[in-house]
Amino acid sequence: MSAQGAAAPGAEQPRGGVRTALAGLTTxxxxxxxxxxxxxxxxxxxxxxxxxxxxxxxxxxxxxxAVVLLRTRYRVTASRRLSPGRVPxxxxxxxxxxxxxxxxxxxxxxxxxxxVPYVLxxxxxxxxxxxxxxxxxxxxxxxxxxxxxxxxLGPLQLRLSDPFGMCELTRSFSSYDTLxxxxxxxxxxxxxxxxxxxxxxxxxxxxxALAGEDDVIPRGYRYGDDLxxxxxRSTARYGELMVRREEQPQRSRCTVLLDTRASxxxxxxxxxxxxxxxxxxxxxxxxxLERGFSVRLLTDTGSTVPGEGGDGFAASGQETAEAAxxxxxxxxxxxxxxxxxxxxxxxxxxxxxxxxxIALLGALDEEQAAVAARMRHRGGAALAFVLDPEAxxxxxxxxxxxxxxxxxxxxxxxxxxVPPGAELTELWRRTERLPGAPEPASVPGTGFxxxxxxxxxxxxxxxxxxxxxxxxxxxxxxxxDSGAGPSGAxxxxxxQGGSGTGRDGSRGTGLRGRR
Numbered sequence: 193m194s195a196q197g198a199a200a201p202g203a204e205q206p207r208g209g210v211r212t213a214l215a216g217l218t219t220x221x222x223x224x225x226x227x228x229x230x231x232x233x234x235x236x237x238x239x240x241x242x243x244x245x246x247x248x249x250x251x252x253x254x255x256x257x258a259v260v261l262l263r264t265r266y267r268v269t270a271s272r273r274l275s276p277g278r279v280p281x282x283x284x285x286x287x288x289x290x291x292x293x294x295x296x297x298x299x300x301x302x303x304x305x306x307x308v309p310y311v312l313x314x315x316x317x318x319x320x321x322x323x324x325x326x327x328x329x330x331x332x333x334x335x336x337x338x339x340x341x342x343x344x345l346g347p348l349q350l351r352l353s354d355p356f357g358m359c360e361l362t363r364s365f366s367s368y369d370t371l372x373x374x375x376x377x378x379x380x381x382x383x384x385x386x387x388x389x390x391x392x393x394x395x396x397x398x399x400x401a402l403a404g405e406d407d408v409i410p411r412g413y414r415y416g417d418d419l420x421x422x423x424x425r426s427t428a429r430y431g432e433l434m435v436r437r438e439e440q441p442q443r444s445r446c447t448v449l450l451d452t453r454a455s456x457x458x459x460x461x462x463x464x465x466x467x468x469x470x471x472x473x474x475x476x477x478x479x480x481l482e483r484g485f486s487v488r489l490l491t492d493t494g495s496t497v498p499g500e501g502g503d504g505f506a507a508s509g510q511e512t513a514e515a516a517x518x519x520x521x522x523x524x525x526x527x528x529x530x531x532x533x534x535x536x537x538x539x540x541x542x543x544x545x546x547x548x549x550i551a552l553l554g555a556l557d558e559e560q561a562a563v564a565a566r567m568r569h570r571g572g573a574a575l576a577f578v579l580d581p582e583a584x585x586x587x588x589x590x591x592x593x594x595x596x597x598x599x600x601x602x603x604x605x606x607x608x609x610v611p612p613g614a615e616l617t618e619l620w621r622r623t624e625r626l627p628g629a630p631e632p633a634s635v636p637g638t639g640f641x642x643x644x645x646x647x648x649x650x651x652x653x654x655x656x657x658x659x660x661x662x663x664x665x666x667x668x669x670x671x672x673d674s675g676a677g678p679s680g681a682x683x684x685x686x687x688q689g690g691s692g693t694g695r696d697g698s699r700g701t702g703l704r705g706r707r
Contacts, residue, residue, distance in 0.1 A: 289330065293328070308343070
């Protein structure tokens with residue numbers, strides 16, 4: 193018999209020949225063999241030739257069946273198909289098995305047995321009565337796991353049996369498949385999130401005013417530039433190849449930080465705090481990708497997904513599904529880390545932490561809370577889901593506001609404690625209108641009117657702005673002359689190089705006064 197699997201042809205042939213065949217005798221075959229030997233001994237003692245014939249028949253039949261079964265040459269191919277190959281935890285996947293008899297002879301009784309891990313359920317077995325020459329049989333079974341991970345399926349085993357049931361031989365195919373069980377993803381509502389990072393392109397501006405041929409801003413040709421971007425008029429003017437500078441639209445960035453420290457969590461299993469954090473991370477990553485963010489997944493070990501190639505953020509558009517699949521596959525096999533600090537993740541964010549930051553953190557002492565507080569990029573929003581392992585262990589309410597949480601809030605984080613069994617959807621709704629970076633008490637060159645900043649320039653230096661108001665503000669600048677400025681809700685006289693006084697008494701001075 194020869195067999196092949198989905199990936200490689202050929203089956204694992206047992207070694208030992210007749211010895212292997214005799215080892216495959218069933219209980220019936222062994223009973224027949226023992227009865228034949230006993231009958232032969234009795235016939236020799238009693239001198240009964242008829243009993244000796246019966247004993248020989250009983251003793252010879254099992255070995256003959258084993259040799260015939262060993263010499264049988266079936267040509268059978270097998271294939272396996274998973275539908276689907278990636279499922280969330282708790283969902284079912286169907287495994288389809290297909291057997292093809294490619295020989296000219298029909299097969300006898302066949303039994304299929306597929307090897308599956310115990311967490312996916314019992315080992316499936318199927319009995320195929322007879323497969324005609326060139327025939328095909330298809331069977332299927334379902335697998336399900338509440339634990340995320342990657343589980344091998346196979347190799348498929350084919351058990352042959354003779355018509356009398358005296359002997360059974362097993363052949364194994366060489367191919368196997370892998371079922372990926374990813375964390376469960378919950379659909380999240382759309383909320384207003386702030387925190388935009390820099391775009392990508394040749395500069396930090398959103399556009400370069402390419403309104404016409406006269407507005408083209410060329411640059412020198414670089415190796416790898418598309419020749420269709422060559423601007424021939426500028427090339428003739430400068431005497432070298434010049435290309436049109438193109439700017440890609442700015443995209444918002446989001447970093448999702450997952451704390452995997454073993455010391456930050458307790459217990460294990462589908463209902464543990466760590467599994468909740470992993471599932472929440474998967475939901476947030478998929479949600480942000482669907483909203484058009486450039487997303488990267490970061491762990492406390494400093495590793496990022498996608499890897500170090502490019503800018504470290506996953507693209508969007510037609511690559512959104514691919515990026516989401518890559519991150520979900522990573523989360524499927526993610527386990528606790530042996531580290532006890534968040535310093536590696538802080539080092540990654542320090543060099544490229546612009547944009548929205550969403551962190552899922554375990555237990556935080558004051559030292560690690562201080563490290564996490566410094567992760568927030570100036571001018572960006574930061575959201576933290578903090579899980580108290582003690583509360584999850586005893587299924588209590590938890591402290592809710594410790595010293596670590598206060599440090600995060602003082603640093604400008606939006607902190608959401610996660611109680612046991614919390615619904616991510618409800619917590620996500622509470623993130624509506626995340627506060628951005630709090631403006632300092634004095635920011636050079638800005639003044640506030642109705643909550644929006646206005647820039648007031650003085651003599652070679654910027655003015656200083658007071659706290660924002662509802663309709664009036666104060667802006668001052670260093671100047672020499674003064675004059676009465678126009679009245680209004682908010683008047684910064686230094687904006688035109690002069691000084692002005694508004695209805696509310698706000699005053700600004702500049703280089704020259706209004707005449």
